[in-house]
Amino acid sequence: MSQVTRRDFIAAAAALGATPVWAGTKRARSQVPPSNERRDLYPEGVASGDPQPDSVLLWTRRPFDTGTDSRLIVEIAEDDAFKQVIASTSATVSAAADWTCRVLAGNLKPATVYWYRFTDDTGFTSRVGRTLTAPAPDDPRPVKFAFISCQNANDGAQNAYRRMIFEDERAPEADRLGFVLHLGDFIYEIVWYPEDRPQGMYDRRIRDLVRYAHGEKVEDFHIPTTVDDYRAVYRAYLHDPDLQDARARFPFVPMWDNHEFSWQGWQSLQVFDGTTRPQQTRKVAAMQAWFEFQPARVRKASGPGLDRFDPPKVVNAPIVKFDAQGLGQEPNNLTALGSLTGYRAMRWGRHVELIITDQRSYRSEDPTTRAEAQDLTTKDFPEMLPQEALEILDAGRLYNGRKPPDTIPFGDKEIPNFRKNEPPQTILGATQKAWFLNRLKTSTATWKVWGNTTGTLDHRVDPKNLPPGLTKPWPGAGFAGFSSGDHGNAYIERAEIYSFVRGEGITGFATIAGDRHSFWAGLAAETLPPKAFEPVGVAYIVGSISAPGMVEALEHKFPKDHPLRALYLAQPPGATKPRPTINMLLRHGVRSCLEYQKSGDADRARILSNKDLAPHLAFLDMGGHGYATVRASADAWECEFVCIPRPIERSTRHDGGPLLYRVVHRTPLWEKGERPEIEQRVVEGNPALSL
Numbered sequence: 001m002s003q004v005t006r007r008d009f010i011a012a013a014a015a016l017g018a019t020p021v022w023a024g025t026k027r028a029r030s031q032v033p034p035s036n037e038r039r040d041l042y043p044e045g046v047a048s049g050d051p052q053p054d055s056v057l058l059w060t061r062r063p064f065d066t067g068t069d070s071r072l073i074v075e076i077a078e079d080d081a082f083k084q085v086i087a088s089t090s091a092t093v094s095a096a097a098d099w100t101c102r103v104l105a106g107n108l109k110p111a112t113v114y115w116y117r118f119t120d121d122t123g124f125t126s127r128v129g130r131t132l133t134a135p136a137p138d139d140p141r142p143v144k145f146a147f148i149s150c151q152n153a154n155d156g157a158q159n160a161y162r163r164m165i166f167e168d169e170r171a172p173e174a175d176r177l178g179f180v181l182h183l184g185d186f187i188y189e190i191v192w193y194p195e196d197r198p199q200g201m202y203d204r205r206i207r208d209l210v211r212y213a214h215g216e217k218v219e220d221f222h223i224p225t226t227v228d229d230y231r232a233v234y235r236a237y238l239h240d241p242d243l244q245d246a247r248a249r250f251p252f253v254p255m256w257d258n259h260e261f262s263w264q265g266w267q268s269l270q271v272f273d274g275t276t277r278p279q280q281t282r283k284v285a286a287m288q289a290w291f292e293f294q295p296a297r298v299r300k301a302s303g304p305g306l307d308r309f310d311p312p313k314v315v316n317a318p319i320v321k322f323d324a325q326g327l328g329q330e331p332n333n334l335t336a337l338g339s340l341t342g343y344r345a346m347r348w349g350r351h352v353e354l355i356i357t358d359q360r361s362y363r364s365e366d367p368t369t370r371a372e373a374q375d376l377t378t379k380d381f382p383e384m385l386p387q388e389a390l391e392i393l394d395a396g397r398l399y400n401g402r403k404p405p406d407t408i409p410f411g412d413k414e415i416p417n418f419r420k421n422e423p424p425q426t427i428l429g430a431t432q433k434a435w436f437l438n439r440l441k442t443s444t445a446t447w448k449v450w451g452n453t454t455g456t457l458d459h460r461v462d463p464k465n466l467p468p469g470l471t472k473p474w475p476g477a478g479f480a481g482f483s484s485g486d487h488g489n490a491y492i493e494r495a496e497i498y499s500f501v502r503g504e505g506i507t508g509f510a511t512i513a514g515d516r517h518s519f520w521a522g523l524a525a526e527t528l529p530p531k532a533f534e535p536v537g538v539a540y541i542v543g544s545i546s547a548p549g550m551v552e553a554l555e556h557k558f559p560k561d562h563p564l565r566a567l568y569l570a571q572p573p574g575a576t577k578p579r580p581t582i583n584m585l586l587r588h589g590v591r592s593c594l595e596y597q598k599s600g601d602a603d604r605a606r607i608l609s610n611k612d613l614a615p616h617l618a619f620l621d622m623g624g625h626g627y628a629t630v631r632a633s634a635d636a637w638e639c640e641f642v643c644i645p646r647p648i649e650r651s652t653r654h655d656g657g658p659l660l661y662r663v664v665h666r667t668p669l670w671e672k673g674e675r676p677e678i679e680q681r682v683v684e685g686n687p688a689l690s691l
């Protein structure tokens with residue numbers, strides 16, 4: 001028996017903008033003949049999201065050619081033949097919500113598979129969806145789930161989903177996925193039309209995916225400008241058969257990253273051609289389309305309303321005043337950001353509390369993207385900035401006990417410290433951070449899982465160790481970092497969070513992230529050598545489903561005659577194509593890369609590993625695609641990376657195509673005051689330079 005009363009449930013559904021349906025005790029056979037399925041009438045399929053022990057959100061889209069609204073019947077059954085229907089109700093679909101439909105099914109049993117479908121007023125049904133509820137909070141069984149990010153249907157194929165479905169269908173019941181956490185870049189709002197790039201994108205051809213009815217052309221691509229444009233790109237993505245099948249099989253837990261609004265966007269600002277421009281109307285449009293297409297327990301500002309978002313009215317007004325947390329105080333900015341609140345926490349059984357945060361809506365400006373920061377980079381050392389400069393830029397006026405320097409040395413130059421009088425960088429913003437820390441502290445789950453759409457692990461290089469004569473001397477004082485625009489460079493805020501974890505004696509702290517288009521396994525630590533290395537948790541980043549990664553970009557763009565090419569792409573004697581030494585560079589350092597270039601022997605190269613460079617990393621693949629799964633139990637955290645070949649074209653195989661490798665990282669649950677440790681096991685294939 002559910003602890004939630006029917007009345008509470010109806011109120012909860014209304015707050016989420018969903019039609020409630022309460023499962024009864026009676027079972028009845030569906031009156032709709034199975035032959036009535038018409039997938040073409042529901043072209044974006046069905047989906048479910050944000051399961052809890054007693055409820056789950058159901059979704060579809062049923063467009064009508066005429067009229068402003070219509071009714072759908074939703075049925076929820078215990079079997080896929082709909083002989084045991086336990087609930088049904090009718091829900092409105094309206095043109096005002098692009099004919100999308102959200103239903104919250106309640107009074108369900110925990111950890112149970114259900115089947116659902118929609119029927120329109122002509123008797124035609126959607127495809128059948130499968131979903132499952134979360135286990136009850138006292139359920140001691142391990143929780144298994146997947147986390148993914150970054151699917152690009154404009155230039156890639158979604159083979160990773162086919163592989164995920166294939167494996168899940170064949171897995172024993174206890175090993176099946178309970179949900180799929182999508183950490184954003186569900187769409188890429190930047191769209192190339194085939195004629196914009198006849199040369200394609202890196203290894204890929206451009207698909208004629210969507211044409212924006214309004215839109216704006218920037219450089220050689222197009223961006224959405226209205227809610228209709230954002231909707232169009234969601235619809236186009238959902239016509240992908242592998243993505244659509246995945247949404248019909250698994251409950252998703254979705255969260256947006258940057259591309260759901262704008263590539264280099266932050267708050268309601270867009271940045272193109274080096275110009276930052278206020279786009280409150282587009283931020284609201286992006287949030288509206290997200291709300292309409294993603295079944296999630298998110299909070300819209302317009303209040304209860306089951307069938308529409310009701311966007312707040314905003315105008316694009318300059319954002320010039322920022323508070324001490326870097327939040328733009330312009331009223332339309334605050335209204336746009338408040339139009340949809342995505343951060344939230346959910347519980348799966350005894351072992352998993354998933355705390356999801358929004359890294360884009362409240363963040364302050366990334367100082368490394370400022371024009372003034374360009375002077376801290378040099379073509380001699382691609383991607384690298386001095387770590388000390390990254391720290392000065394991050395901390396602003398707090399640097400060095402509130403005594404920031406006036407200038408930052410870079411070789412024989414002194415670069416003005418343009419951050420000297422500014423507040424430290426924040427990615428979460430003050431309100432969300434307070435909420436996040438409180439959730440961490442009060443969680444009683446074994447594993448407190450931070451779903452952070454962006455990475456948290458440092459990327460560092462040791463250019464000081466380059467042999468003399470190869471290139472110019474490194475202009476920094478010590479290590480170099482890459483500017484990541486995430487918690488990998490947000491040292492002050494990351495330290496605040498990690499020291500809170502340590503101070504509160506929180507164990508089982510695990511971060512999972514996307515965005516970097518690469519697989520990373522490692523430990524969460526405030527600082528690296530020569531400072532103390534004291535991990536407080538484990539941290540993972542998943543490779544992209546399909547969006548191109550850094551290795552693919554390097555293969556196409558990195559100058560063939562660059563003196564440091566071997567650090568990024570090596571081609572040892574006898575090798576027919578370049579190998580991604582960038583993986584070795586960030587984990588083992590420059591000496592290993594140079595040895596690999598010379599001998600082509602990865603083991604020999606690893607003997608020269610710089611132990612102080614990356615004690616926080618266990619695994620790194622800057623070119624990997626696929627997905628990750630987690631098995632969280634009373635005594636251990638296990639994360640498996642499933643890596644597929646570059647998804648250039650759709651696989652015709654029912655398993656989604658071959659695997660490159662499968663690697664598992666396991667961490668036994670540690671006690672308060674103990675340090676987490678990672679064990680690595682290559683299960684299949686060869687991750688080569690990633691080890």
Ligand SMILES: [Fe+2]
Pocket residue numbers: 149150185515516517547
């Ligand atoms: Fe991405």
